[in-house]
Amino acid sequence: MKKNVFRDSVTASPWQTIGKPEVGTATNLTEIFDTVIIGAGITGITTALMLQQAGQKCIVLEAGNVGYGTTGGTTAHLNTFFDTTYPQIESDFSKEAAKLVAQTGKDAIAIIKGYIDRYQADCDFEYKDGYLYSENERETKELKEILESSAEAGVEVEEASENGVKVPFESVIRFGNQAQFHPMKYLSTLVKAFTDMGGIVLENAFVTDRKSKDGLSEVITDKAQIKGRNVVYATHLPPGITAFSLRCAPYRSYVIGARLKNEQYPHGLTYDMQEPYHYFRTHEIEGQKYLIVGGEDHKTGHDNPEEAFANLESYLRQYYEVESIDYRWSSQYYVPVDGLPYIGPMAAADEQVYIATGFNGNGMIFGTISGKIISDQILGIENPYSQLYSPSRLKPIAGFSEFVKENADVAWRFVADRFGTEELKAVADLKPGEGKVVEFDGDRLAVYKDAGGKVTALSPVCTHAGCIVNFNAAEQSWDCPCHGGRFDTSGKVLCGPPQKDLEQIALPQK
Numbered sequence: 001m002k003k004n005v006f007r008d009s010v011t012a013s014p015w016q017t018i019g020k021p022e023v024g025t026a027t028n029l030t031e032i033f034d035t036v037i038i039g040a041g042i043t044g045i046t047t048a049l050m051l052q053q054a055g056q057k058c059i060v061l062e063a064g065n066v067g068y069g070t071t072g073g074t075t076a077h078l079n080t081f082f083d084t085t086y087p088q089i090e091s092d093f094s095k096e097a098a099k100l101v102a103q104t105g106k107d108a109i110a111i112i113k114g115y116i117d118r119y120q121a122d123c124d125f126e127y128k129d130g131y132l133y134s135e136n137e138r139e140t141k142e143l144k145e146i147l148e149s150s151a152e153a154g155v156e157v158e159e160a161s162e163n164g165v166k167v168p169f170e171s172v173i174r175f176g177n178q179a180q181f182h183p184m185k186y187l188s189t190l191v192k193a194f195t196d197m198g199g200i201v202l203e204n205a206f207v208t209d210r211k212s213k214d215g216l217s218e219v220i221t222d223k224a225q226i227k228g229r230n231v232v233y234a235t236h237l238p239p240g241i242t243a244f245s246l247r248c249a250p251y252r253s254y255v256i257g258a259r260l261k262n263e264q265y266p267h268g269l270t271y272d273m274q275e276p277y278h279y280f281r282t283h284e285i286e287g288q289k290y291l292i293v294g295g296e297d298h299k300t301g302h303d304n305p306e307e308a309f310a311n312l313e314s315y316l317r318q319y320y321e322v323e324s325i326d327y328r329w330s331s332q333y334y335v336p337v338d339g340l341p342y343i344g345p346m347a348a349a350d351e352q353v354y355i356a357t358g359f360n361g362n363g364m365i366f367g368t369i370s371g372k373i374i375s376d377q378i379l380g381i382e383n384p385y386s387q388l389y390s391p392s393r394l395k396p397i398a399g400f401s402e403f404v405k406e407n408a409d410v411a412w413r414f415v416a417d418r419f420g421t422e423e424l425k426a427v428a429d430l431k432p433g434e435g436k437v438v439e440f441d442g443d444r445l446a447v448y449k450d451a452g453g454k455v456t457a458l459s460p461v462c463t464h465a466g467c468i469v470n471f472n473a474a475e476q477s478w479d480c481p482c483h484g485g486r487f488d489t490s491g492k493v494l495c496g497p498p499q500k501d502l503e504q505i506a507l508p509q510k
């Protein structure tokens with residue numbers, strides 16, 4: 001299996017074979033920037049480019065490298081239909097909202113295509129048909145509703161007679177003018193355009209805090225303190241405990257890149273309606289075609305990641321003759337409590353701090369449109385999406401049951417973690433590459449044994465909200481089940497809202 005270190009994970013996605021995008025040297029860090037953007041994924045870089053193009057002086061601060069987060073581990077389908085379906089949007093928001101969401105998809109794809117044309121980006125962009133299919137009576141009924149609502153919202157959609165893959169189906173609909181691309185080639189193009197215009201990207205700069213002073217924000221990183229008039233958190237959740245920790249639930253999603261024994265690669269973008277769902281597409285990487293199949297999602301820190309990969313592989317092998325599996329990776333996304341993302345000023349009273357989060361599995365679209373919404377808001381330009389995606393929107397009814405469920409889960413964890421009395425195995429039981437939370441000398445420890453047999457111990461208490469982390473063997477990380485904070489085996493923050501690493505514990509020598 002291919003490995004690399006350019007991501008917040010140990011597994012490699014095929015997008016990283018091109019290496020890390022060039023960012024040049026970051027200079028003039030002491031000047032006052034118009035906008036400080038935190039996070040160098042598609043959201044942060046699109047926002048930075050749009051503002052720099054409008055004449056602003058911008059800096060992007062990134063904990064790892066460009067594409068280190070989910071953008072480096074995405075599957076890069078560009079859709080006009082979303083994880084929150086049009087019938088759901090109609091019933092939880094309104095028919096008008098459904099139309100605006102449909103327009104979001106079209107606008108975002110047009111923005112992406114516009115940049116590709118403008119900068120002549122060689123990023124494998126192709127328009128595709130998208131197929132959504134049902135496999136039983138209940139799904140067929142739901143599919144019919146999706147067809148009707150999608151059409152009414154203004155999306156190009158119709159009944160179809162094929163689903164583009166070898167999975168039998170009951171009913172299928174086809175969405176026109178969907179697309180796919182190579183996300184890291186695209187991101188590299190945007191980064192080059194941004195830095196060519198004088199924009200600065202500071203990598204390996206983990207942001208721990210922000211302070212307001214004299215009408216400016218001071219953003220604290222472990223490398224430098226950066227001053228700016230506006231701040232954009234393009235980090236999924238902002239660091240620390242905020243309302244967004246409760247409004248967005250972290251999920252991990254699994255993907256396989258497989259070579260097939262024959263040429264039966266799917267020609268479109270195909271999705272089933274199972275829960276969790278599966279999806280397919282094809283991409284050529286360095287001259288070799290790959291079938292990309294994804295799914296088996298679950299809440300971060302819950303369920304077994306290795307089992308998720310095994311399930312995905314057996315699902316794939318049910319339908320396709322696999323020559324080899326060359327890529328197997330997972331990444332994280334955030335599900336918003338009422339189904340739509342939060343994009344705009346973080347608080348109604350503070351127009352200088354912005355957030356873009358809760359994209360579900362549709363962040364290529366929502367990350368791109370965030371760039372447009374937030375740059376318009378900073379530049380004082382009216383944007384038709386401001387209200388719909390406002391982070392301050394009040395939705396007491398929509399999504400309420402999900403909200404309660406997500407937070408009940410967090411509450412349960414707190415209780416179970418404090419009073420759980422499960423007998424835990426001794427350190428010596430660990431196999432190489434395995435980690436466990438064990439009881440040791442009366443304390444609970446997150447213990448890991450590396451391939452060479454060296455045992456390290458950490459405090460298992462997540463530095464974000466105090467939940468107990470679980471070991472993720474597939475990604476060799478400690479994952480928090482509450483808000484999706486993830487740490488590597490040395491305790492270093494990989495992603496999510498924690499601001500501090502897990503505490504290292506010196507093990508007594510025997």
Ligand SMILES: Cc1cc2nc3c(=O)[nH]c(=O)nc-3n(C[C@H](O)[C@H](O)[C@H](O)COP(=O)(O)OP(=O)(O)OC[C@H]3O[C@@H](n4cnc5c(N)ncnc54)[C@H](O)[C@@H]3O)c2cc1C
Pocket residue numbers: 038039040041042043044061062063064065066067068069070071072073074075076077078079205206207208234235236239252253254255294330331332333356359360361362363364365366367495496
């Ligand atoms: C497996 C998978 C498949 C997906 N497939 C699709 C798809 O087909 N189509 C689609 O539209 N969407 C898809 N998504 C969703 C989409 O990939 C994401 O929503 C999108 O990439 C998010 O981009 P982003 O820039 O907001 O976040 P990221 O790309 O995660 O970037 C955030 C950056 O912020 C940095 N950061 C975080 N905290 C700090 C800090 N404190 N200081 C400094 N930097 C920090 C991180 O290192 C990271 O680089 C998928 C998601 C997953 C998990």
